[in-house]
Amino acid sequence: MATDTRTRPRRRQAVFRAGIVMILGGVGLLGYLAWELYGTTYVSKERQQRATSRIEEGWGSGRTEVRTEFGSASALIEIPRFGEDYRIPVLEGTSDRALGAGFGHFSGTARPGAVGNFALAGHRVTDGEPLRDLPSLREGDEIRVLTGEKTYVYALIGDGDDLVVPFTSGWVTDPVPDNPDRGGEEPEQAGGQRLITLTTCAELFHTGDRMIAFGKLVSEEPTS
Template sequence: MSTESQSQHQGRRSLFRAGIVMVVAGLLILGYVAWELYGTTIVSKQRQREATSRIEQAWGSGETEVSTEFGSAEALIEIPRFGDDYRIPVLEGTSDRALGAGFGHFEGTADPGEVGNFALAGHRVTHGEPLRDLPELRPGDEIRVLTREKRYVYALTSGGDDLIVPFTSIWVTDPLPDNPERGGVEPEQVEGQRLITLTTCSELFHTDNRMIAFGKLVSEEPTR
């Protein structure tokens, strides 16, 4: 084989190897995307069911403080607009572990039914995506918060996509959120209210901005 033929042969082999590497890399990327979009949600929905079952069993046996493998739990959330079977646990804190099993309760914000702001975070896509359909919510929609002792019903005062802020806008979790933009979406500026705030990513595949919905307590009743 001539030197030129050998060079061409080696060139074809190098191209073939590079092609194989690119195909494998592409498959790995596709696999990762599929896992993020579908795999994490399947796993998280199972975790949501496990945490919900643990909470319900604990309440049934009289436990006041419920510990799950995903963190301390304090409540369950029902949103009628999302369906009769929508029931998501609330875990303390906003760690990846907590958000991978339900809603995360921002530390330092009010507890269910308390004066102040019961502020929650949830994924909009992947990891169970409990707030995927947040844009569908409208003012007046109910957010039901179940604890061992009471059921608190909040009514939204803003729509699910009425307010989008940068992720650095921590004012939305204040006891009485006060929008720094004059005329912007905010709760009624009256002290002593019992509020709820839902936060999630505003874009499905980016996390730079947050979509915010505010609500206020309209009723409460014993659960037993």
């Protein structure tokens, strides 16, 4: 039985439409990935600069706690290994808004320079990616925490990529983090310490694990 010639154009049109839909879907996906990888970082770096300027202006007028459009802030982070221009604001809390403009300070953890654990979260990719190069840090590298009055200098107690844990591992933000995996990376198990913890994604793309780096206070000086 011969095929109805009238159905051939319809089939070609259907295939053509399906092809167009697939192409548009691919373009849309590429656009989304480009925005996530580059667009959000561009926007976040601009936010980091605005928040940093606001904090410095507040310090200049004698305030130690400064209200920015992204939340309350009282510190800036410098990591010399990441370059002379690396200066990232610390916002209170770990909301998307805070992490989109700098580091987020885990609520309930220690203040800069205080006894306990000054615990911070930061993106490794997208949204300014302040901890993209965390694996490049080495034991003894400095993390400088600037406040309106003092600058606290912490030194890493291990390499930046020594410890990877599930995102549910809340012990890493405890006042003295105690690794349940005995023999794993952890600070000295003694009270009265002044610690810092950096947390970020273990991989550059989606992962349920977190990379953790611990440091301890080694000195403090007036903030110039």
